[in-house]
């Protein structure tokens with residue numbers, strides 16, 4: 524299986540429009556972060572977690588020619604607004620794109636993209652989605668996916684575990700009952716926004732404390748804001764912990 528980071532930035536992306544800070548103006552391509560998403564490629568299937576407003580640019584960058592399913596963490600704008608662009612994969616493959624989300628997230632997607640679900644949309648050019656409600660572990664073409672409930676401020680959202688990899692973005696607290704789903708990880712991908720605490724995201728220090736507790740073989744941080752420069756931050760992290768970056772590819 525191949526896992527690619529499509530995007531690793533916070534909700535605004537980095538650089539932030541109008542910002543002139545050293546990270547936003549950095550010449551290091553690792554400091555350019557599109558909105559957070561990962562892609563899994565296995566057995567001829569392509570699955571993405573979340574469809575960010577940058578999905579089209581991410582797909583072009585990675586030369587994506589196929590998409591089979593989208594698994595959503597939650598319905599905030601930075602995680603869903605690229606959903607319309609999945610229509611091109613539907614036109615090409617002639618099979619509705621499967622989407623997986625919990626009840627709250629699916630309801631917001633149906634509202635936000637009402638025209639996609641409107642069977643009588645009169646203007647054409649619209650995609651087709653095959654929605655699936657997540658209410659426990661599910662199978663994606665032979666890949667077992669286990670939802671990991673976490674808190675994003677006071678909003679309950681989902682992280683995911685597949686094999687020995689976990690993807691947990693937009694999290695401020697992992698409930699005790701979810702820690703048991705995260706034992707024995709090879710790779711933990713975790714939200715780490717910045718140094719300063721934030722009401723709905725883990726700070727770098729809080730993310731490191733979770734890594735310390737779960738002891739994955741490797742940890743990669745995502746949803747990174749412009750307070751954290753790639754090279755300077757990595758220089759201060761333990762050897763098995765790194766900031767992820769757009770385009771980072773792992774073979775699992």
Ligand SMILES: [Zn+2]
Nearest residue numbers: 534599601693
């Ligand atoms: Zn987000």
Ligand SMILES: [Zn+2]
Nearest residue numbers: 597599675693
């Ligand atoms: Zn969010």
